Amino acid sequence: MTTQSETGYRSAAAALPVGTPRHHLVIFATLLVLLLLAPSVLYPVFLMKVLCFALFASALNLLLGFGGLLSFGHAAFFGSSSYVAAYAAKAWGFNPEFAILLGVLAAAVLGLVIGALAIRRQGIYFAMVTLAFAQMVFFFALQAPFTGGEDGIQAVPRGRLFGFIDLASDRTLYFVVLAIVFGALLLIYRIIHSPFGQVLKAIRDNEPRSISLGYKVNRYKLAVFVMSAALAGLAGATKAIVFQLASLTDVYWTMSGEVVLMTLLGGMGTVFGPLVGAAVIVTMQNYFASFGAWVTVLQGAIFVVSVLLFREGIVGVLAKWWKKPL
Amino acid sequence: MFELLGIPPQALFGQLLLGLINGSFYALLSLGLAVIFGLLNIINFSHGAQYMMGAFVAWMLLTYTGINYWWALLIVPLVVGASGVVIERLMISRLYHLDHLYGLLLTFGLALIIQGLFRNQYGVSGLPYSIPVELSGGTNLGFMFLPNYRGWVIVASVVVCFATWFAIEKTRLGAYLRAATENPTLVGAFGINVPRMITLTYGFGVALAALAGVLAAPIYSVNPNMGADLIIVVFAVVVIGGMGSILGAILTGFGLGIVEGLTRVVYPEGSAVVIFVIMAIVLLVKPAGLFGRTQ
Numbered sequence: 297m298t299t300q301s302e303t304g305y306r307s308a309a310a311a312l313p314v315g316t317p318r319h320h321l322v323i324f325a326t327l328l329v330l331l332l333l334a335p336s337v338l339y340p341v342f343l344m345k346v347l348c349f350a351l352f353a354s355a356l357n358l359l360l361g362f363g364g365l366l367s368f369g370h371a372a373f374f375g376s377s378s379y380v381a382a383y384a385a386k387a388w389g390f391n392p393e394f395a396i397l398l399g400v401l402a403a404a405v406l407g408l409v410i411g412a413l414a415i416r417r418q419g420i421y422f423a424m425v426t427l428a429f430a431q432m433v434f435f436f437a438l439q440a441p442f443t444g445g446e447d448g449i450q451a452v453p454r455g456r457l458f459g460f461i462d463l464a465s466d467r468t469l470y471f472v473v474l475a476i477v478f479g480a481l482l483l484i485y486r487i488i489h490s491p492f493g494q495v496l497k498a499i500r501d502n503e504p505r506s507i508s509l510g511y512k513v514n515r516y517k518l519a520v521f522v523m524s525a526a527l528a529g530l531a532g533a534t535k536a537i538v539f540q541l542a543s544l545t546d547v548y549w550t551m552s553g554e555v556v557l558m559t560l561l562g563g564m565g566t567v568f569g570p571l572v573g574a575a576v577i578v579t580m581q582n583y584f585a586s587f588g589a590w591v592t593v594l595q596g597a598i599f600v601v602s603v604l605l606f607r608e609g610i611v612g613v614l615a616k617w618w619k620k621p622l
Numbered sequence: 623m624f625e626l627l628g629i630p631p632q633a634l635f636g637q638l639l640l641g642l643i644n645g646s647f648y649a650l651l652s653l654g655l656a657v658i659f660g661l662l663n664i665i666n667f668s669h670g671a672q673y674m675m676g677a678f679v680a681w682m683l684l685t686y687t688g689i690n691y692w693w694a695l696l697i698v699p700l701v702v703g704a705s706g707v708v709i710e711r712l713m714i715s716r717l718y719h720l721d722h723l724y725g726l727l728l729t730f731g732l733a734l735i736i737q738g739l740f741r742n743q744y745g746v747s748g749l750p751y752s753i754p755v756e757l758s759g760g761t762n763l764g765f766m767f768l769p770n771y772r773g774w775v776i777v778a779s780v781v782v783c784f785a786t787w788f789a790i791e792k793t794r795l796g797a798y799l800r801a802a803t804e805n806p807t808l809v810g811a812f813g814i815n816v817p818r819m820i821t822l823t824y825g826f827g828v829a830l831a832a833l834a835g836v837l838a839a840p841i842y843s844v845n846p847n848m849g850a851d852l853i854i855v856v857f858a859v860v861v862i863g864g865m866g867s868i869l870g871a872i873l874t875g876f877g878l879g880i881v882e883g884l885t886r887v888v889y890p891e892g893s894a895v896v897i898f899v900i901m902a903i904v905l906l907v908k909p910a911g912l913f914g915r916t917q
Contacts (some may be wrong), residue, residue: 416909432898592738598733
């Protein structure tokens, strides 16, 4: 029961080199082409849901896979941002871009407050503290006068992007969401491969050594926490505009668990893992929706199997076969 | 004095009692978490689900076999505790060499499975479990009316908490346990079967959660989600108390229950979040928790 932080989920990303390997560029380009073609085959709303959760999971992965910090309360940022964006779009008539921006800002501020407190504890405590704060946000969303209580904020207008692009059509909105999510994914990729990202990985792998090297570890942790919160907020605000709804589900703690599951299943600490994990889980939820609570059982079972036998996740295993970091 | 504050004494004592009841459950559950965490270094996320199982198994015993409350108090912890032993042997024991977070994730997955299964079988509406005849009715204490069953819950949980504290801090078995927490290899070298002790500790922690479930069954309606929200409050209690000490878990549990009850008198809207607010303050002032040891 001694601490062995070297083992475990850190291994998958350990070999990630500085700079951009050619095969990453190829994968990003292929992914973009596929996603541009996808709405002619698949239902755009379903695709947008996948995209939003892919971004949400990637935001969590930035914190968990590269920062080594397990937040079990990321629904707080996802959900509160979606409430803020929905309220701004509906009650104040904000354009969608400003509504989303305001949501991201709210998530970042909330991330700063919760992060500043949570990084005072480590490991499992950190996870519990984030979870507890997320529950506080949930109770706030349940009781505050402007959130609509159990009903949430419904019939949020999608509005016109920059005042002239009408987002009423699913297909038009799809390309906007694709641009937002893909841009954010590239940003996350850039963060991971920047000097900042390298320091982050150093802290994840050996915190005492990073401290002795003179890095202000807590500042790095807080910075990545805020970034992750803001990106999760971007996902939540976008989802609110897509589904024209902000609801309690998005801020409830099971949502935090779901996004951890997506990251774990896809592969923590891999670049493409969270995307695969989000696609698998959202697809599963969509097709098994009629089975009611069995979806919960299935998700729990995937959790258990992933932890016991499949810790590297889908993309982690692929990366092992291909002998290249993904 | 109470009239000056505009609060009738009946309401004050009523909420205090309610707070004390909630505190009993916080104390029992955070005690179980602390016992498990002490030796296994795992935050048992399925603790809430196991508490719910306790209530359900008591309900099943009564409904399907007619076994009454008093037998349930004995049988349920044994049954649910045994399920804990199986879980530890089959799953958790494979994770000790890994990062602690995997234990949290595994038990979270287990909680989802358990809750999902019960929700499929019994829905979410909640099932009634009546108060045993011996404890129905109430006592007039002069300043307030105390329902007998609620009094019993408080007494029972104080006794169980004290017994657990005594067993761990004052007996030989407890000494072995504490030694194994510090250095499992060395304790094993003295001929003590540490893996078995770990398994039984997990079983005992789960049994505590199940016992809390049986105690809760007549007060709250028995439903699959009864543990899901409670467990997060208990996590906050644990962060406030600090995981270091058994006594910390007990005192913080009761204390925060009372604080929550008082908040409900003064500012009802704040009662759901007051514990989290206290957690934030404690993290600012004393990150290791009120009774925690600083690492």
